[in-house]
Amino acid sequence: MVDSGHRTCPVTKLPLSPCSPLIPNYALRSLIDSFTPSVTAATSTVRKTNKTSLPPSEDPRFLFSSLSYPASAAALSTLHRLVKDEPAFRRLLADSGAASILLRHASSTDSPDLQDISLRTLLYLSLDGDDVRVGLVADGALDYLSCAITSGGPNAALAATTLTSLAVVEVNKCTIGAHPSAITALCALLMSGKERECREATTALFEICKFPGNRRRAVRAGAVHAPYSQAMAPRGLYRFSVCFAKCKEGRDTMVSVDGFVRVLAGILREGTTRGMEHALLVLNLVCSENVNLCWEAKKEGVREICFVLVEKDHEKIARNALALARTLEKRGGGSFGPNGLIAKDAADADDLNAMADFGKLEVAFNDEYYSTYGHVEKLAHEISRVSRQLKVLKSSCGRYLESGTETLSEEILGKMGAPPKSDVPIISANELAEADGFLFGFPTRFGMMAAQFKAFLDSTGGLWRTQQLAGKPAGIFYSTGSQGGGQETTP
Template sequence: MGMEVELPDDFRCPISLEVMTDPVILPSGHTFDRASIQRWLNSGNLTCPVTNLPLSPSPSLIPNHALRSLISSFLAQRPTAIDAAADNRDALLLAPLSFPSDAPTLAAVLRLAQRGGPNSRRLVADSGAASVLFRHAAAPDPPDLQDLSLRTLLHLTLDGDDARLGLVAEGALDPVVAALRGGPAAALAATLLTSLAVVDVNKATIGAHPAAIPLLAALLRYGDGRERREAATALYELCKFAENRRRTVRAGALLPLVRLTREGSERAVRVLGLLAKCREGKEEMRKLIGFINVLSEVLRAGSPRGIEHALLVLNYLCSDSREMAFTAIKEGILDLCSVLAGDMNPNIGKNAMELVLRLEKEQFGGYS
């Protein structure tokens, strides 16, 4: 009875890494906890998190009753004494944690946050370990300690909105933003910002930080492939809050987002769709030479989600600008939209038809 009973990996959701309470099967054949996969889909993702293969716009979630029954039976038989012993062991691990720490200790804390489940993550959060993690997260030297600390903090955010709010309230923002300044941890810091920004209050707090959005914009301009992708993802989450759109435009993120769009980044197009909703965003887009051409290429060869957001941007740009509408017609967008108006995706069809009507109004008489 002194040995710990290991939970089978198949019992854990591939997204949250927690034991599933309501397992459901995607059309891809993989099983996820309903709450986790629903958040994934609600965030606009249309791929399977495991295979990265495309999904339909509203994929069915089939309850996995057999797995749910197996998990319930297993947990009912799991000895509670072993759980208590594990909690005591975890507390002993965290008790001597202090700054500066070392790689083996922080690696052990990371494993606890990764595999210990919600109780272990709360134990890490409540133990005072966060202050040690913050200090190492802000310090690029040594890089392995910074990486371990950021990864641990990222796993602590998996416990939901209260955990995300708590980390920001305890002072996570300054060290995470500091880690954006460059080096091997920059992409990881951007990922952590994305997770923290899921909470609406945190969107406003992060956006108001004087360096957060400017440093994400700098990553878009000068970062490597992964850093640019993670920066675009963070900005997409942040720009769901209206004031952050203006901040993003002022930080100079527009041009590198257009470059990413030209390279085929769906996430960059989605950020542009949010930026086009604000006056500053539209004004800057209209100044960019060749921008309409970039959007036309998305309509020709982009993903369904990319096409949908490119159409949104075009509708915003052409809604009150004859010059933009005329340029769009010259780029062949009217013909493209005439085809897309019949698309099976209702969002694409609706946005394309709206654009057709706008451009035809310009072509056959102009704006009143």
């Protein structure tokens, strides 16, 4: 605003000194532009009128009236420069209908230079807001962009980037998925393109496949085969495999891909942190349904890699590695060893015992309960005893809830015939943050938990606000003294 001659502070209304050392704040300028389009347009007009030699070809009215197909390189270059530098001009261009001429040039392979300028102009235009993105799709942008992607080359990468920008809007994701050639063209570019083309196609598919219905379409178009068919895949190519692994068609297709496990095992050995995280998750999802892949993963040394990754400080990698190791052992057959893993033979048992001694795979699982007559307490002690025998849990002892949550007085409890409380340690809500998981026990009556336990759960609000309980597994057990019902509850 200072560049346009405004010398008054918009907050204090005080005049600014002529030599005020102000630093341009582009984020603030963008915010002001979005809320004051009229001021922006006026500023743009002032900036232009101050120029003594403004070419007539840069007048928006002249540009839009003279623009036709095929357009000259000079006209398209002027459009590109104005769209890039002037937000107000983007709105004028979007409302003028001239975008249709840019779209026709975007699909024309006869002049790669004009195609490049048109695609760049469309990309900047699509950044003006969701209304413009929806309008471009309504103008038939998907047909022209799909044609540009199919043509291949650097301009195909630009077209894929523009398609990614359009796919940011949820309604456009559905429209792109229903288009007969958009996803197919991206998958073909992913299979045959160079590194940049593959990277842009991957980003576009990842954005489009955030809509679950598009995942099956992408699988049928060959998106699953593309990453694993290339010996040198670009960085980040496998991140959207997680989307496909979450649908059954994607998992079934991954099973049929030659070298699928070998490629992911290579990522676990030499990949980036994000690549390891995704590879572990994909392998766990696929191997949980296919025994043959479990044995193939073992042959590739995935299980040993998981043992190493469990020790990493990265929380997600360690958690995914532990889950995959258990999946491989349970699906691969054998007998249970320490920590819930399975030993296939004596050598495996030795390995698992060594890991148990190291203590990295042990889990601190707390057993919290409330018991009035002692029935739930007996269940809690039995669960703790079995857990210690199986060596599944590092510490699993029955613990009463904090005594302050008791809602009945000693007199009432005495009239009810409730026995005195045992000497089991009492737990407070804040101690839940120290455990890796929980087993909650309580008496029920016709599907409702005891009021004492409800009061205890209500006291954990501070832990949830700070995310100290997020992601921790929990289970429940319960009992009742009635003969007419109440044997169930809803967690």
